[in-house]
Amino acid sequence: MDFNRWKNLSEIIPADVEFFVNTYNFRSEVLKDIEEFASKEKVPILLPSSAVFLKFLVKLIKPKSILEIGTGIGYSTITMAEACPEAEILTVDSNAKRLEVAERFFQRAGLKNVAVVHSDAFGVVGDFLAEGKKFDFIFIDSVKSEYPFFNFKVQALLEERGIAVFDNVLFRGYVCGKSYDEKRYSRTVNLLKLFLEQVKEYPNFEVTLLPVGDGFLILKKKAPKGGWKSYVDRNDVSLNS
Ligand SMILES: C[S@@+](CC[C@H](N)C(=O)[O-])C[C@H]1O[C@@H](n2cnc3c(N)ncnc32)[C@H](O)[C@@H]1O
Numbered sequence: 242m243d244f245n246r247w248k249n250l251s252e253i254i255p256a257d258v259e260f261f262v263n264t265y266n267f268r269s270e271v272l273k274d275i276e277e278f279a280s281k282e283k284v285p286i287l288l289p290s291s292a293v294f295l296k297f298l299v300k301l302i303k304p305k306s307i308l309e310i311g312t313g314i315g316y317s318t319i320t321m322a323e324a325c326p327e328a329e330i331l332t333v334d335s336n337a338k339r340l341e342v343a344e345r346f347f348q349r350a351g352l353k354n355v356a357v358v359h360s361d362a363f364g365v366v367g368d369f370l371a372e373g374k375k376f377d378f379i380f381i382d383s384v385k386s387e388y389p390f391f392n393f394k395v396q397a398l399l400e401e402r403g404i405a406v407f408d409n410v411l412f413r414g415y416v417c418g419k420s421y422d423e424k425r426y427s428r429t430v431n432l433l434k435l436f437l438e439q440v441k442e443y444p445n446f447e448v449t450l451l452p453v454g455d456g457f458l459i460l461k462k463k464a465p466k467g468g469w470k471s472y473v474d475r476n477d478v479s480l481n482s
Contacts, residue, residue, distance in 0.1 A: 244413075247283050249276050251290060251454050252413035259290055266293040269323060271350045275316045284339070286316035287382060287408060291454030295380070295406065296324040298459075302404060304328050304377030308369075310362040310391065311383035315343030317408075321380065322352045328378075333358045333365050366394045375400045382408040386429040389436040396446065399462045410437060411456025 250256050268276070268289060279286040287295065299307070299321050305328055312318055312334035322330055332355060334340050340359055347355055358365055362383060377400050381391060388407055395405050415421040415430045416437065440448045440458065449459040 246285065246288065246455075247280055249280055249286075249289050251288050253411055253452060253455065254290065263289055263293075266290065268292065269319075269350070271319060271346055272316065272323075274349075275314060275319070275346055278342070279314065279316065284314055284342075286313055287320070288454035291408060291457060292317065292320045294451075294453045294457065296320050298404075298406070299324040299328075299378065302378060304404075306376045306378070306400075307331070308376040308379045308398065309333065310366070310379070310381045310395075312343050312357065313339050313382070315346045317380060317382055318343065318355055319346060319350050319352065321378075322350070322355050326354060328354060330355045331358065331376075332356070333360060333362045335359070335361045362391070366391070366398065369398055370394060374398065375403070377403050379403070379405040380408070381405065385409050385412060386432040389432055389439060392436060392439055396443070396460065396462070399460075401462055402464065403462050405460045407436075407458040407460075409455040410450065410458040411452065413455065416456075 245252050245256065250259050266289065272292070275286060276289060278284070295317060303325060307321055307325070307328050307330040309318055309321070309330065309332040312332040318330060318332045321328070337359055340357060344357065376398055379395050379398060381388065381395060399405055410433060411417060412430060412433055413419065413421070415426060416433050421430065437458070440446070440460065443460070445463060447461040447463050451457045451459065
Protein backbone atom coordinates (compact mmCIF):
# COMPACT_ATOMS: atom_id res chain seq x y z
CA MET A 242 0.00 0.00 0.00
CA ASP A 243 1.29 3.47 -0.84
CA PHE A 244 0.92 5.35 2.42
CA ASN A 245 1.12 9.13 2.53
CA ARG A 246 3.89 8.77 5.09
CA TRP A 247 6.30 7.85 2.28
CA LYS A 248 5.65 11.37 1.01
CA ASN A 249 6.19 12.62 4.57
CA LEU A 250 2.50 13.37 4.89
CA SER A 251 -0.03 12.34 7.50
CA GLU A 252 -2.90 9.93 6.92
CA ILE A 253 -5.19 11.97 9.18
CA ILE A 254 -4.60 15.55 8.03
CA PRO A 255 -5.74 16.53 4.51
CA ALA A 256 -2.63 16.72 2.29
CA ASP A 257 -3.41 20.23 0.97
CA VAL A 258 -3.67 21.53 4.54
CA GLU A 259 -0.40 19.85 5.51
CA PHE A 260 1.44 21.19 2.44
CA PHE A 261 0.25 24.69 3.28
CA VAL A 262 1.14 24.36 6.96
CA ASN A 263 4.59 23.00 6.10
CA THR A 264 5.40 26.15 4.09
CA TYR A 265 5.39 27.97 7.44
CA ASN A 266 7.58 25.41 9.11
CA PHE A 267 11.31 25.89 8.94
CA ARG A 268 13.46 22.76 8.79
CA SER A 269 17.26 22.80 8.53
CA GLU A 270 19.00 21.45 5.39
CA VAL A 271 19.99 18.22 7.25
CA LEU A 272 16.38 17.62 8.25
CA LYS A 273 15.21 18.21 4.68
CA ASP A 274 17.83 15.72 3.43
CA ILE A 275 16.60 13.12 5.94
CA GLU A 276 13.03 13.70 4.73
CA GLU A 277 14.20 13.05 1.17
CA PHE A 278 16.18 9.94 2.20
CA ALA A 279 13.21 8.57 4.18
CA SER A 280 10.85 9.13 1.30
CA LYS A 281 13.19 7.47 -1.23
CA GLU A 282 14.16 4.51 0.96
CA LYS A 283 10.76 4.15 2.65
CA VAL A 284 12.15 4.48 6.15
CA PRO A 285 9.69 5.74 8.75
CA ILE A 286 10.53 9.08 10.35
CA LEU A 287 8.54 11.54 12.38
CA LEU A 288 6.24 13.52 10.09
CA PRO A 289 7.59 17.03 9.39
CA SER A 290 4.42 18.60 10.78
CA SER A 291 4.95 16.66 14.03
CA ALA A 292 8.64 17.57 14.08
CA VAL A 293 7.76 21.24 14.02
CA PHE A 294 5.47 20.78 17.01
CA LEU A 295 8.09 18.71 18.85
CA LYS A 296 10.67 21.44 18.22
CA PHE A 297 8.28 24.08 19.57
CA LEU A 298 7.52 22.00 22.67
CA VAL A 299 11.17 21.30 23.47
CA LYS A 300 12.07 24.98 22.95
CA LEU A 301 9.38 26.00 25.42
CA ILE A 302 10.17 23.38 28.05
CA LYS A 303 13.98 23.65 27.80
CA PRO A 304 14.61 20.16 29.28
CA LYS A 305 18.09 19.47 30.61
CA SER A 306 17.82 15.74 29.94
CA ILE A 307 16.00 13.99 27.09
CA LEU A 308 15.50 10.27 26.53
CA GLU A 309 14.40 9.15 23.07
CA ILE A 310 13.14 5.62 22.43
CA GLY A 311 13.34 4.94 18.68
CA THR A 312 16.19 6.89 17.05
CA GLY A 313 15.49 5.52 13.58
CA ILE A 314 17.63 7.54 11.16
CA GLY A 315 17.82 10.46 13.56
CA TYR A 316 15.21 12.89 12.27
CA SER A 317 13.47 13.45 15.61
CA THR A 318 16.78 13.39 17.49
CA ILE A 319 18.22 16.18 15.33
CA THR A 320 14.96 18.10 15.62
CA MET A 321 15.23 18.07 19.44
CA ALA A 322 19.00 18.64 19.49
CA GLU A 323 18.69 21.73 17.24
CA ALA A 324 15.84 23.07 19.35
CA CYS A 325 17.63 22.54 22.63
CA PRO A 326 21.44 22.44 22.20
CA GLU A 327 22.00 22.66 25.95
CA ALA A 328 20.07 19.43 26.65
CA GLU A 329 21.80 16.07 27.14
CA ILE A 330 20.04 13.71 24.73
CA LEU A 331 20.22 9.95 25.06
CA THR A 332 18.68 8.06 22.16
CA VAL A 333 18.10 4.30 21.93
CA ASP A 334 17.42 2.02 18.98
CA SER A 335 17.77 -1.71 18.43
CA ASN A 336 18.33 -1.45 14.67
CA ALA A 337 22.06 -1.18 13.86
CA LYS A 338 21.54 -0.31 10.18
CA ARG A 339 19.29 2.62 11.00
CA LEU A 340 21.70 3.83 13.66
CA GLU A 341 24.53 3.82 11.13
CA VAL A 342 22.55 6.17 8.92
CA ALA A 343 21.55 8.26 11.95
CA GLU A 344 25.20 8.64 13.04
CA ARG A 345 26.09 9.99 9.58
CA PHE A 346 23.34 12.59 9.82
CA PHE A 347 24.40 13.47 13.40
CA GLN A 348 27.93 14.12 12.19
CA ARG A 349 26.66 16.30 9.38
CA ALA A 350 24.51 18.24 11.80
CA GLY A 351 27.57 18.70 14.06
CA LEU A 352 25.71 17.56 17.15
CA LYS A 353 27.61 17.49 20.42
CA ASN A 354 24.80 16.76 22.84
CA VAL A 355 23.62 13.34 21.62
CA ALA A 356 24.63 9.92 23.00
CA VAL A 357 23.47 6.88 21.05
CA VAL A 358 22.72 3.49 22.59
CA HIS A 359 22.32 0.45 20.36
CA SER A 360 20.05 -1.82 22.37
CA ASP A 361 16.54 -2.96 23.01
CA ALA A 362 14.99 -0.05 24.90
CA PHE A 363 13.30 -2.31 27.46
CA GLY A 364 16.70 -3.34 28.80
CA VAL A 365 17.99 0.24 28.88
CA VAL A 366 14.83 1.52 30.57
CA GLY A 367 15.03 -1.33 33.10
CA ASP A 368 18.62 -0.35 33.97
CA PHE A 369 17.68 3.32 34.36
CA LEU A 370 14.79 2.40 36.65
CA ALA A 371 17.10 0.28 38.80
CA GLU A 372 19.59 3.20 39.00
CA GLY A 373 16.84 5.72 39.82
CA LYS A 374 17.74 7.83 36.78
CA LYS A 375 15.21 10.48 35.70
CA PHE A 376 14.61 12.60 32.60
CA ASP A 377 12.88 15.94 32.05
CA PHE A 378 11.55 14.92 28.65
CA ILE A 379 10.96 11.52 27.04
CA PHE A 380 10.04 11.02 23.39
CA ILE A 381 8.75 7.59 22.40
CA ASP A 382 8.57 6.63 18.73
CA SER A 383 9.16 2.86 18.72
CA VAL A 384 6.90 -0.11 17.88
CA LYS A 385 3.38 1.14 18.57
CA SER A 386 2.11 -2.15 20.01
CA GLU A 387 4.74 -1.83 22.75
CA TYR A 388 3.41 1.49 24.10
CA PRO A 389 1.27 -0.06 26.87
CA PHE A 390 4.35 -1.94 28.08
CA PHE A 391 6.63 1.13 28.07
CA ASN A 392 3.99 3.34 29.57
CA PHE A 393 4.40 2.88 33.34
CA LYS A 394 8.16 2.62 33.02
CA VAL A 395 8.28 5.93 31.17
CA GLN A 396 6.14 7.55 33.86
CA ALA A 397 8.52 6.32 36.54
CA LEU A 398 11.50 7.74 34.64
CA LEU A 399 10.04 11.23 34.46
CA GLU A 400 11.19 14.01 36.74
CA GLU A 401 8.52 15.94 38.64
CA ARG A 402 6.71 18.10 36.05
CA GLY A 403 8.45 16.08 33.35
CA ILE A 404 6.82 15.51 29.98
CA ALA A 405 6.54 12.40 27.82
CA VAL A 406 5.37 12.41 24.20
CA PHE A 407 4.26 9.25 22.37
CA ASP A 408 4.03 9.48 18.57
CA ASN A 409 1.55 7.76 16.20
CA VAL A 410 -1.10 7.12 18.84
CA LEU A 411 -3.93 7.68 16.33
CA PHE A 412 -2.25 5.20 13.98
CA ARG A 413 -3.58 6.58 10.67
CA GLY A 414 -7.00 7.00 12.32
CA TYR A 415 -7.40 3.23 12.81
CA VAL A 416 -7.89 3.62 16.58
CA CYS A 417 -10.78 6.02 15.99
CA GLY A 418 -12.85 3.92 13.61
CA LYS A 419 -11.17 4.34 10.19
CA SER A 420 -11.27 0.98 8.38
CA TYR A 421 -8.04 -1.02 8.15
CA ASP A 422 -6.59 -4.40 7.25
CA GLU A 423 -7.58 -6.32 10.40
CA LYS A 424 -5.37 -9.29 9.75
CA ARG A 425 -2.34 -7.05 9.62
CA TYR A 426 -3.07 -4.33 12.15
CA SER A 427 -5.63 -5.50 14.71
CA ARG A 428 -3.02 -6.39 17.37
CA THR A 429 -1.39 -2.96 17.11
CA VAL A 430 -4.75 -1.18 17.03
CA ASN A 431 -6.02 -3.07 20.09
CA LEU A 432 -2.85 -2.47 22.07
CA LEU A 433 -2.86 1.22 21.18
CA LYS A 434 -6.50 1.42 22.30
CA LEU A 435 -5.49 -0.23 25.56
CA PHE A 436 -2.70 2.32 25.97
CA LEU A 437 -5.11 5.21 25.29
CA GLU A 438 -7.51 3.82 27.91
CA GLN A 439 -4.67 3.37 30.45
CA VAL A 440 -3.60 6.99 30.20
CA LYS A 441 -7.10 8.31 30.93
CA GLU A 442 -6.82 6.93 34.43
CA TYR A 443 -3.65 8.55 35.68
CA PRO A 444 -4.37 10.83 38.62
CA ASN A 445 -0.80 12.13 38.68
CA PHE A 446 -0.62 13.07 35.01
CA GLU A 447 -2.22 15.64 32.76
CA VAL A 448 -3.00 13.93 29.48
CA THR A 449 -3.35 15.66 26.11
CA LEU A 450 -4.08 13.92 22.83
CA LEU A 451 -3.44 16.06 19.76
CA PRO A 452 -4.21 15.30 16.09
CA VAL A 453 -0.71 16.40 15.05
CA GLY A 454 0.91 14.28 12.32
CA ASP A 455 -0.17 10.76 13.25
CA GLY A 456 -1.33 11.69 16.75
CA PHE A 457 0.74 12.96 19.67
CA LEU A 458 -0.06 11.81 23.21
CA ILE A 459 1.45 14.14 25.78
CA LEU A 460 1.77 13.20 29.45
CA LYS A 461 2.75 15.79 32.01
CA LYS A 462 3.58 14.69 35.53
CA LYS A 463 1.64 17.10 37.70
CA ALA A 464 2.25 18.40 41.19
CA PRO A 465 -0.20 17.04 43.77
CA LYS A 466 -2.99 19.30 45.10
CA GLY A 467 -1.46 22.02 47.26
CA GLY A 468 1.93 21.44 45.62
CA TRP A 469 4.62 18.94 46.45
CA LYS A 470 4.99 20.40 49.97
CA SER A 471 1.59 18.96 50.94
CA TYR A 472 3.16 15.50 50.87
CA VAL A 473 4.15 14.43 54.37
CA ASP A 474 7.30 12.40 54.67
CA ARG A 475 6.95 9.53 57.14
CA ASN A 476 9.86 10.94 59.13
CA ASP A 477 7.81 14.13 59.69
CA VAL A 478 5.15 12.31 61.71
CA SER A 479 5.87 11.32 65.29
CA LEU A 480 4.10 8.11 66.32
CA ASN A 481 4.19 9.22 69.99
CA SER A 482 2.24 12.43 69.52
C1 LIG B 1 9.45 5.10 13.49
S1 LIG B 1 11.10 4.64 13.71
C2 LIG B 1 11.76 6.01 14.59
C3 LIG B 1 11.87 7.24 13.76
C4 LIG B 1 12.66 8.34 14.41
N1 LIG B 1 12.07 8.75 15.66
C5 LIG B 1 12.79 9.51 13.46
O1 LIG B 1 12.00 10.46 13.51
O2 LIG B 1 13.72 9.44 12.63
C6 LIG B 1 10.98 3.46 15.00
C7 LIG B 1 12.32 2.97 15.49
O3 LIG B 1 12.12 2.34 16.75
C8 LIG B 1 13.03 1.29 16.87
N2 LIG B 1 12.51 0.37 17.90
C9 LIG B 1 11.30 -0.23 17.93
N3 LIG B 1 11.14 -0.94 19.05
C10 LIG B 1 12.28 -0.78 19.77
C11 LIG B 1 12.74 -1.27 21.03
N4 LIG B 1 11.98 -2.07 21.79
N5 LIG B 1 13.96 -0.89 21.44
C12 LIG B 1 14.74 -0.08 20.70
N6 LIG B 1 14.37 0.41 19.49
C13 LIG B 1 13.15 0.08 19.04
C14 LIG B 1 13.09 0.67 15.47
O4 LIG B 1 14.29 -0.03 15.29
C15 LIG B 1 12.95 1.91 14.59
O5 LIG B 1 14.19 2.38 14.12
